[in-house]
Amino acid sequence: MDALELCRQGLEEVASDRRRGASQLARRCLAIIVDYARAYPAKDGHALAEAVQTLALDLRDARPSMAALRNLVDNFLVCLPQVRGQPIELARPAVMRSASEIAEQSRQAVMDASRHAAALIDEGRTVITHSLSSTLLAAFRSLAARRVRAVITESCPLREGLVLAQELSRLGIDTEYITDAQIGLFAAHADLALVGADTLLRDGSAVNKAGTYLLALAAYDAGIPFYVCCESFKFSDLSAGEVTLEQMATSELAAPQLPHVHLRNVYFDITPARLITAVVTEHGVLTSSANRSRCSSPPETGP
């Protein structure tokens, strides 16, 4: 299989990936673009830009619930008009460099957001979370020395919780691993809830793995803060009514096909802004009201 075919296969992997979060998948898209730009047999910048743009648009639309993917690819597409007039020996490295730089910005934003999130959590506190998020994992890495405790969920159907359990075990963080159904029981014993997000919507609500909304309800009922931590690349101009919540293969439920019974596997739910205490990005901590008005006013910067 040649390099171009590998890139096309990469697109399919992004579309079907159920384990990686939006940030990781968005950067994976940029890495695929780099590989494609390196391998595509174009005679000039125009031909390269055309080919790369086609792939980039396919990648952008592969995961409609993930704003980061759309935003990072859109940021990349801005470089293309400039390279169209260039000879191929200049255009090729320019395209590759542009994609790499945006991936690096995303990586840095994740680190900065996780650092701001970690600063919210005092020594010895218990953090309850749901699903697996690279931002959250980075926050736990900062927290390992501060003897925080974690409550993590199985996160069915694919059980990303098992991966998070392994990572937290390696970090030496005292962790309770629960079924998704126990979220209510354990939220009552935690000091705060902290989750990642796949997309943050215009109205301040957060799209994340199904079950996140239940954790937010339980946190609210238990009177503990509920923080969403994500880089600002995940902000979307869509509102809750406009977003597509992806449905995945019902075979993941491993349940038999029965007459009159429809298996449902909606991967994401929407946590309304009213249940979110603050959104933590690379810019700092945005309280819920700042979050709601983030389009019209500058965000508060955190610690």
Place this chain on the structure above:
Amino acid sequence: MDALELCRQGLEEVASDRRRGASQLARRCLAIIVDYARAYPAKDGHALAEAVQTLALDLRDARPSMAALRNLVDNFLVCLPQVRGQPIELARPAVMRSASEIAEQSRQAVMDASRHAAALIDEGRTVITHSLSSTLLAAFRSLAARRVRAVITESCPLREGLVLAQELSRLGIDTEYITDAQIGLFAAHADLALVGADTLLRDGSAVNKAGTYLLALAAYDAGIPFYVCCESFKFSDLSAGEVTLEQMATSELAAPQLPHVHLRNVYFDITPARLITAVVTEHGVLTSSANRSRCSSPPETGP
């Protein structure tokens, strides 16, 4: 294995059963008592009463989260003083009859409660539920002809939802089968939530399979009523702070043992009375306030 040994084995089965609800297990206890009374080699009523009482007390304490078990066995124990003075040929049938009658009362109460619950649900409505309950299943049997729809949950770790799916499929009820994590998504599309209970506490809160509290929170947030249907044998004098929430084997989570990671498998959670629209028993529909004051005032009777 002789009949007495079988009864002792029955006690262990009741203690470890994860699939049957409180009503079914409570009646199973009474059936074990009938078998034991039939087989126990007593010379008179006194010896029989002693032996049966020992077994009955063990059965009563086998499942501390289930008030029905305690209540039905306590109701049965009332017959024992009377048979102590009887010859064995009168005492034996008296004990067996008493246990059978109480089981029959329980069965009738379940049917009456489910009939009252079914009366709450109009044609074509969508009912969301969690876990498996014999009372609920009886309600769905009454509803099959009325073209209601159901949303049912997997109910991890042991997935009782699969059994419910089979039963509803057989009844021809249009059913959506979801993971527990999707409860929030689907509560928003349902017309009402209806669950069974293992125990109804003095303060009107309900002990049921873990995840029920999350469904109640989601129902409240979605503005749909949340009904608990159970026979009054499940009422307990304990309050939320006094009840034991059983923890089961963590092997049910099928997760690896990792350093610093503690697997937790708490089977039941408590749904506070403030989230319960009404409790439906064999006596009818008790609204939440009536439910809260049920010790001091007569219940409202339903339709």
